[in-house]
Amino acid sequence: MTTPTSVRAVVLRRRPDGLPRTDDVTVTVTDLPERGVEDVLLGVADLSLDPYLRSTLAGTHLDDPAVAIGGVVPGRSVARVLASDDPTVPVGTWVVAETGWRSHAVVPARAVRPVSVPTGVRPSAALGALGMPGLTAYAAIERHLRPGRGETVVVSAATGGVGAVAGALARARGARTVAITGSSAKADDALGLGYDAAVVRGEDGWTGALRRACPERVDCYLHMGDQATLDGVLAQLSLGARVSLCGLMDQYNGAGRTTLPAGTIMAARAQVHGMVVHDHGDLEPAFVDAVGALLRTGGLRLHEERHRGLESAGAAFARLMAGHNRGKVVVEVDPDPR
């Protein structure tokens, strides 16, 4: 390996206003900071694109500080250690780290997490099914919704990074799973992933289609979507239903506040849970076991949309936030960083 002195990075040109646009960001060449003895140098393989980043870019995220204009877009990636003085993460280790959207990064050795994925599964699984989206799905299904055998579980954004795992976990518990997707192409994807039925939200009569797909109503609902989707599903809750709020697309995109109809919650004697994945780190070992097993046995297969090159990141993010992606969105920076 030759240590690079300058690296490429994706920087913020303009804060997103409404749906993110391709040219909200641009690729630039930037210096690589010097590596201290407690740092590792990482070569980025795959970037993870995630909806929560929109609020970080817009400066409206609850916890994260806003990115400066001209600053590197933050984000997680799977990367390989190219230089290290720390024996716990030697050169060659595959890790997940908060590198931001760039080709190389220098980060503290203690801030990287070695990746362990089942043999034959891509390291990028650590960004999706075995990463934060997968843990979100695991916590939603196993801690909040807890579907029983034969219960009906509806998953919105059903083929996305969270949804695909949630569906597989619910089926592993013996539940019937119904996908809500944003297009008929994604509905086909959902059936291919193993969902028992799939409904395209927003189509004429979609709530009727949902009713036919859920003849015994909806026992569990994992929500990652907009107001109309939320209202359409909540109207069909069974008594004692459970709802996990995992993502509010309207709010991410600044389209206004999402609300829950309190009368519907009362009438269904429902439980609604606000899901923030950071609260559920204690589930990590059980999650890795369970989802690793599903990946090995074919109960879950990776559903990724791969884009090539840092230059594709802006368009890929716009596509994700418009809901046009097909699976977990990954930007491949370098398939074999050395």
Add this chain to the structure above:
Amino acid sequence: MTTPTSVRAVVLRRRPDGLPRTDDVTVTVTDLPERGVEDVLLGVADLSLDPYLRSTLAGTHLDDPAVAIGGVVPGRSVARVLASDDPTVPVGTWVVAETGWRSHAVVPARAVRPVSVPTGVRPSAALGALGMPGLTAYAAIERHLRPGRGETVVVSAATGGVGAVAGALARARGARTVAITGSSAKADDALGLGYDAAVVRGEDGWTGALRRACPERVDCYLHMGDQATLDGVLAQLSLGARVSLCGLMDQYNGAGRTTLPAGTIMAARAQVHGMVVHDHGDLEPAFVDAVGALLRTGGLRLHEERHRGLESAGAAFARLMAGHNRGKVVVEVDPDPR
């Protein structure tokens, strides 16, 4: 006893539109149906006035059929058995029954519930603290909110039939209790009932007063109120807060749909529970033990607003639905029915 042949009853003249008005109902004389061998004749002592009746009168209740114009207003009362062929409910027994708003009623013997209240406590306790409102409070506190020692519990409609019991139960668990009331007179009542602080909703700066009353934010919230109250409290939830939706005053009075801000629920990682008391009948024995003990030991005292005579029922109900009542609203029909 002489069996009465005609009895007085309160009948519906006009469905409430918005806030109920005194002359939505009127008192009339009606026939007493003949008593079969499986029926008991009841002399009504006290009527229970409850908010859910508004939707029954308006014909918008989820479960109950609408009352016909000219029909007797339905409702629960505490009554004495005046004639009976059933040895399990002999003449003289105090019972709770669905008599409707009338002086006497003939109902199936199996549909009455003998009252057991601690010595020295009025039988009307069976309509409030030891009745459905009390059970609602018990289920909300013990099954949904489960406040821990030192946690902050906010109760809206804090001095009403449900609220007064909820506050006492929360204090018995070691929680700090903060009342939200509709007037400064009721705030004084709340402090007299044992709340640690009381805030008058709707007053200028009331959310600031709530913040000062809850310096460590709100861990548990029992909601029986309007949209502004809900929004004001939810903005101050702590992480992992629990919310029980027990009553939606806007919806009872037809003032539109109450909504919950989904982003706030997510940010607080909150749990929201829709409460319908019928689901919690299994708690009845534990509830009677716990609230009976509080009544005996002074941890809870009956907080009743008593009106005299069937003629006062319309005005009392209008007052209740406008939120002007001071405590559980009871209409005394006959203090000693024989």
